[in-house]
Amino acid sequence: MSRAALLVLADGRFPAGGHAHSGGAEPAVKAGRIRNAEDLAEFCRGRLHTTGLTAAALAAAAAHGHDPLALDEAADARTPSPALRAVARRLGRQLMRAARATWPSPELAALAGARPRGAHQPVVLGLTARSAGLGPEDAAHCAAYETVGAPATAVVRLLSLDPFEATAVLARLAPELDQIAARAAAAAHGTIDALPAASAPLLDITAEAHAAWPVRLFAS
Secondary structure: OOHHHHHHHHOOOOOOOHHHOOOOHHHHHHOOOOOOHHHHHHHHHHHHHHHHHHHHHHHHHHHHOOOHHHHHHHHHHOOOOHHHHHHHHHHHHHHHHHHHHHOOOHHHHHHHHHOOOOOOHHHHHHHHHHHOOOOHHHHHHHHHHHHHHHHHHHHHHHHOOOHHHHHHHHHHOHHHHHHHHHHHHHHOOOOHHHOOOOOOHHHHHHHHHHHOOOOOOOOO
16 A cells, blocks of 8 residues: 555645535634634534544545445435535545545546546545555545545634644544544445444535535635
8 A cells, every 4th residue: 555645645735626615614713603712623523423423434435446436326315405516526526536646546547537526525536545555554544634624724724723733633533533433444344334423514505505605715
């Protein structure tokens, strides 16, 4: 496995479009649920252990070699919000473009052909990791980190939060990120139906409201 490839894939500068998304932080800030670094930490922790675990398991399963089309259907079933399903497919399409330019493979080409409007981002992420020579736990780490990295970056912009404080939040979550990645990778060895399906209903509700805002800083 190439640790350098893992760094490239997890790098926030990888051109996959994630910088335009707040991971639910923008509506949480507007509602007053995120006001400071302490609130950000709790928000990220909740997101990590719910939607983060689900995304990490889907990514790990794709990296393990499960059928990506079946995983895409499983991702749909685990994403009750139409707005979040649309976001996941849009991000998947953007990631697919970057992935095929960086680590082209027949598996990525086949998924792109079968889902021209985009597969769910965690599935594409896992298949990208597989194409880069990475394993299920590597893919799970990338997915888990994205789950908390997007809100942390967004809150720096939304609240003018000290970036040192936001980075400290992520650093303190590192042991939990490792635990989630390990759980997701272990689950990837089972059946698709047995993959985690943890959810966060408030994120679903606020995503639907956020999608209807006439003016917003982030796409989601």
